[in-house]
Amino acid sequence: MAATTLQTKLARAREADRAALVGYLPAGFPDVESSIRVIEAMVEGGCDVIEVGLPYSDPMMDGPTIQRAADRALASGTTTDDVFRVVEATAATGAAALVMSYWNPIERYGVERFATELAKAGGAGVITPDLIPEEAQDWYAASDRAGLDRIFLVAPSSTDRRLELTTGACSGFVYAASLMGVTGTRAQVADTAETLVRRTREVTRDSGLPICVGLGISTAAQAAEVAAYADGVIVGAGFCQRILDAPDLETGLIAVRSFAEELAAGVRSR
């Protein structure tokens, strides 16, 4: 199978001896059209990959910032079909476009139908924070057929056996949760992050599967610190916060672009 845009982006970052910058934003935050503009600013600032969040009513893994952003998106009427529109616009920027979604909206839309529509919109893959490989049989089949990358999570509490199982089920990259907790900014990068990446490298040595680290990374210095040992740095709440704090969209876009630039410099200072 041909490489996905995600795989290409990560390979290029690796060739350039830097980490990739992965930015997250819920589709429809603060509304569908504006979220496209925010994502364009993220890409202009230097994001290689965008995780387009599918806003969900019960986001168990998210802290207050992303919950608030997703609530705003739902309140503005964002649907799964809107998510595909945002993915299409994201792919048009040249960045790799992923969807990050809790499992129920995907299952409800129809697993096959979701995969087909996402591929049609130019999406490269899906991150599924509450789906573990043991429950993913339908998703394996649908994502394979549509040529989408499947990104599962590993956590500091994952056993060696589970690291092997989970990385074996992933393509594109594996999402390493830096700490035991939910999304949101933290004062410093947890010391569990580097240990988890090292343990994950042990089981991905043969496949070379990239490892991207997320949760709690929100400054250029933190991005640089993580870039020293990871293939990608994932930032979400920091982008959402800048839009929440801005008095209007234009001000927010400037803040988002310059934040992405800082982070992009961070992932290049290995």
Next chain:
Amino acid sequence: MSHAQPVPDAHGHYGRFGGRFAPEALIAALDEVEAEWDKAKDDPAFRAEFDELLKGYAGRPSLLTEAHNLSEHAGGARILLKREDLNHTGSHKINNVLGQALLAKRMGKTRVIAETGAGQHGVATATACALMGLDCVIYMGEEDTQRQALNVARMQMLGAEVVPVTIGSRTLKDAINETFRDWVANVDHTHYLFGTAAGPHPFPKLVRDLHFTVGAEAREQVLELTGKLPDAVTACVGGGSNAIAIFAAFIPDESVALYGFEAGGEGADTGRTAASITAGSHGVFHGARTFVLQDEYGQTLPSHSISAGLDYPAVGPEHAHLADTGRATYEPVTDAEAMDAFRLLCRTEGIIPAIESAHALAGALRLGKRLGPGAVILVNLSGRGDKDVNTAAAYFGLIDSEGQA
């Protein structure tokens, strides 16, 4: 406990339902709870300690009361009440919290967290934690903390910290989300004492096993009283813990019909309902595949019931499976039907039931008229109505909505 059913399978599936849709970060903790329970349930020392608490602290076995005066309102059927309302803390919930608190200590956890809707599970959890010297934090939707201020005070008196949840719809489902978020961050020393037979594996099985004694006692008591098994067993269903509590021991008895009565709210077809099996569809919610009230995009719909304990937009996966296989039948009971049954039990038997349990009672009256004279119907009277006096008094116009007579 040794009579527990062979379902679920090794991964917690009940037919098409159940399983584990949870963040990877929690899988190790869920595995630990599962492994520890597997050991504890066959450990004579653990069982002895648990049984002693049920007997000497919770007040088990609970009585079986025949509601003679109710019979004429139930088509002449005999109505037998399993009196879980007489347990310490006022409902069946005490069985589960005592068992899980013991399990938490066995796992070396020093802190227990739990969600609560109306406050019954929160009060029960705070009680068990006070007894066993565990730190206790209860998450409760901000709306519910205002509606149930007395129960908030109760939990605080018992030494628990009550955290109002101000995100999402600010009700039970959001309290569960928030408790999971706490658990992910503190799982090394914290046990999530899940309150109902739902959630990711092994919670539905663990909660069922800890409540198994309810149906097992009732089965013996009905046999002793009537010389035969009941024709039907009824319970109210929100998440479904009291229902699986009384169903489980009867599942192998094919002659016994099992009826779960869901909270119909203003009517299962009005959109103002909590009847997830009747009005919902297949989905994944709070860690399991089950029936969920959801829109066409899989967003959870707000539920409604006059009973806070049934006001939940999904149901435990074993009930989804029992509905799927036809072993149990689930029907909605509206707010109005439940409140009629509530008043009837007060007036005819001198028992003030929880509004939750009044749903089971309303269903039993309906069923009695169907089955006719002489039929024996066992009802799980899962809780007492002290906590509901305000709601009921306002409903019947005895006080105004400000609580003034």
